[in-house]
Amino acid sequence: MKYRLKSASGPLTGQTFDLDESTLLGSGEHVDVRLEGLDAEHARIVRRDGGLVLEASGAARVNGEPVSDAALQSGDEIQFGTRRFVLQAPGLKPARVLDQVPARRASAWKWLVAAGLLAAAGAAGWWWLLGPGAA
Numbered sequence: 001m002k003y004r005l006k007s008a009s010g011p012l013t014g015q016t017f018d019l020d021e022s023t024l025l026g027s028g029e030h031v032d033v034r035l036e037g038l039d040a041e042h043a044r045i046v047r048r049d050g051g052l053v054l055e056a057s058g059a060a061r062v063n064g065e066p067v068s069d070a071a072l073q074s075g076d077e078i079q080f081g082t083r084r085f086v087l088q089a090p091g092l093k094p095a096r097v098l099d100q101v102p103a104r105r106a107s108a109w110k111w112l113v114a115a116g117l118l119a120a121a122g123a124a125g126w127w128w129l130l131g132p133g134a135a
Contacts (some may be wrong), residue, residue: 003052005033005045008077008084016088022046025080026058038080045072050089054078 003019017023017033025033028040035042042058052072054062061079062070070079074089 001090002090003074005078005085006088008086010083012083019045019052035080035083042080058082 003017005017005023007013007015007017007134008112010034023045024031024041025035025038025044026040027034027036027038039058043054043056043060046053046055052059054067054070054072056068059081060067061077062072063077064079072087074087076087078085078087084118091125
């Protein structure tokens with residue numbers, strides 16, 4: 001399966017990077033994904049046991065949690081400093097996307113309340129203008 005990283009922030013936003021058996025990320029000249037402001041060899045993503053593993057020598061987070069070594073799956077957000085990436089497996093939706101989302105209730109009651117308030121305001125205005133105290 002072919003994985004890729006999609007940049008979700010910074011100057012590389014929207015760009016995708018195909019991941020090989022081993023993909024090196026950092027600020028060095030020889031890295032696969034160059035990210036200014038990081039260590040020369042900040043992190044590596046490697047294929048292991050049919051999946052991917054992040055090996056970070058610099059600061060890294062996966063789904064908001066600090067890590068130095070973490071198994072990855074499609075949909076994971078990987079962060080190096082202020083730069084965020086999403087791990088994608090083409091043709092697969094992330095597990096979080098596949099989870100059932102509760103259906104939203106219709107908001108018809110809001111319209112009924114609004115209509116009731118308008119009717120009450122109209123009746124009060126009618127009574128004030130043409131009610132018992134009108135001349």
